Amino acid sequence: MPTRLSQICCIAILCPLCMCSDFPDSVKKLDALVTTSIFLWPGRNPEVIQPDPENTGPSCSCGKKNELGSSMTMSANDDSGRDNSDILSSSTDAGVDGNNNTARFMHGELIIKFRKGVSESKSKTYISKSDIAISDKILFRKNTSIMRRIRLAPSVTVEKAITELRKNPDVEYVQPNYKYNLYTIPDDYEFASQWGLHNTGQTINRTSGTAGFDSNAVNAWDITTNCDEVIIAVLDSGINYTHRDLAANMWNGVSCVDDLGNPLGGCATGYDFVENDKDPKDMSGHGTHVAGIIGAKGNDGNRISGLCWNAKIMAVRIFDPSGGGTTENIISGINFAINNGAKIINASWGTTEYDQALYDAIKDARDNGVLFVAAAGNYHRNNDTYSVYPANFDLDNIISVAAIDQDGELAYFSCYGLTSVDIAAPGTNILSDYPAQMVDATEYFSSWSREWGWEYEDYITYNYIFKGSLRNFKSRNHMDSSAYRVFDLTVNNPDYVMLKYKVWNYYIQEDVNFVHTVIDIGGQRPSNILGTFNKINLSYVYDLTPYITNHTSIGFRFVTTTVIPNEGIEIDPFMISRWYHYEDATTCMFNNGTSMATPFVTGVAGMVWSENTGLTYAQVKSKILNGARFNANLTDKIAGSRMLDAAGALSAIP
Secondary structure (H helix, E strand, C coil): CCCCCCCCCCCCCCCCCCCCCCCCCECCCCCCCCCCEECCCCCCCCCCCCEECCCCCCCCCCCCCCCCCCCCCEECCCCCCCCCCCHHHCCCCCCCCCCCCCCCEEEEEEEEEECCCCCHHHHHHHHHHCCCEEEEEEEEEECCEEEEEEEECCCCCHHHHHHHHCCCCCEEEEEEEECCCCCCCCCCCCHHHCCCCCCCCCCECCECCCCCCCCCHHHHCCCCCEEEEEEEEEEECCCCCCCCCCHHHECCECCEECCCCCEEECCECEEECCCCECCCCCCCCHHHHHHHHHHCCCCCCCCCCCCCCEEEEEEEECCCCCCCCCHHHHHHHHHHHHHCCEEEEEECEEECCCCHHHHHHHHHHHHCCCEEEEECCCCCCECCCCCCECCCCCCCCEEEEEEECCCCCECCCCCEECCCCCEEEECCCEEEECCEEEECCCCCHHHCEECCCCEEECCCCCCCCECCEEECCECCCCCEEEEEEEECCCCCCCCEEEEEEEEEECCCCCCCEEEEEEEECCCCCCCEEEEEECCCCEEEEEECHHHCCCCEEEEEEEEECCCCCCECEEEEEEEEEEEEECCCCCCEEEECCHHHHHHHHHHHHHHHHHHCCCCCHHHHHHHHHHCCEECHHHCCCEHHHEECCHHHHHHCCC
16 A cells, blocks of 8 residues: 555545535544545635525436347257357356356246247156256247246256256257346436436536546446345435435335444434434435435436435434544444445545554455445545545455546546556536525625724625625734624524635744634624634634524634734635425535545445345456446546446446
8 A cells, every 4th residue: 555645634524515616625623533534525716516406407308228239048059050158158248156146137047948849748847857947937839839937946057057958959049037127217307417327418517528428327227227135335424314315215224233233123224323323314415415326216206316226225424514523433334334234335535544443444344245435535646645545445345436527537636546546437516415405695794893904805606695705814913803793593493504614825824823713602702712723725614503592703813923914814705504404305416526426336336236146245346347438538547547337337247
């Protein structure tokens, strides 16, 4: 593994509003062994990416897709002269294991056509006396030819059965009982905005793309739409398990155990290791967004479709509303997932700190046959040199995922690594589910109380309660200046209230100049310090829910201990948002980040494993990587220049 630098960049924190393009790596100090980051990514002065709480999304146009390739048969004496003896190793099939599991045909079943002149009774006698089959059914009788479907004995593999049946001169051919699916595109009315599933070059959030750079989900759905044979654990900020797109696809923990194996009774949808209860409701949005990419109910007329139209998603809450998590919570979440039968864990988060305890927990997951899908990170660094964990752990059950944009290019924020990053998946302008509605209003800094040299510039915006800029701070010797406003945070009884802002420095000097975030729940000049920074640009996220009163003042103090040039700092933007949960929410939102790319891979893993439950985690990983498409844009960036291909993964040889 690459050696970590002694100086490690500050880790990013979840933007609770999921407006991920607003800030670069947000930071929040937590009393924890390790603080992880949820990989959403912002930028400097970007376009605002908006939630879409109303049914205003574009309609999808349904249509028929391309036909599948030619079918295959195996003949004892094929009159056509075609050699079909290698049916089970064909690249169009997923292969067969000793448990009679296949990805493209019914487990433990074959179809036999007998030669003309072989009577029904003779064919029946042959089947009944054979130790290969336990039952059979006539499919048709025509021109003295008989076709039967047989079910194999549990101890008989498809390979063995075909080998034996070919020996009988009365058998014209034998083949698998192939699976078929309707050619369908989901009728979810915002499917057309989900370029990560189907990229036609459409314009999304004023950004156009290049057709074909997607996860190839549409072709994969010709094979399967389901992930419900395996449990997928989303270790994140929780999930809005009542969301209309997700409610039907949540895991039902009728009889579950905790992280140490102690009985808990029913867990419903999962567990909350932040509040230590059995209600893992999402209080930030990140986990719900991730879950929607994996398994939003598809083809049900609701807003979007996930990769898996049917799924068993386990909600494991390990992050608080501001996006903070700890080693303790994560390990507890991993153990809970293992103990309750999860086969895949989605980890859209990480840190630059090496964490031995986390390594050991993921290793234990590996020993229990669990696949771990991890975000490569949003630092836009080479992970071959600057490690991001858990993605960089040297464990073969981890798939490290980078993000691509609508043109198939590496996303501008995404980490990469020719040896450390396994695959890339869609990660910009990703539309998915969101857990709550927000009340929107606008407030400007012009109405704030200002002392000592604060100046302001109005910042026109929408979709937030308050937003603006404080800028061109004129510093003076030993100055202690304030800017604040009194807010009513109780409007309409919100579930919670969040504060988020970005501080840009100009001439801030370490140990000389400081910016304090201050608050007062009585509405007076604020003096209680929420946070302090100096020297570097930082984004802050604070949970204001404990301060909900009729009169709460929020502000900033800039302190200097020496003379500096004219300009000091800029606060831009400043946001307060009130959140309201709805039991049957239909809200969706666009997000950016390797956090969004990771669940694409997780969803494909669920499809692959559900199609062939006899696979191991190593085989599932192998199918995903072997089935990936080559993307020249990722040369020297991603191992094998791989781009996720759902259909390719389903058809690949492990």
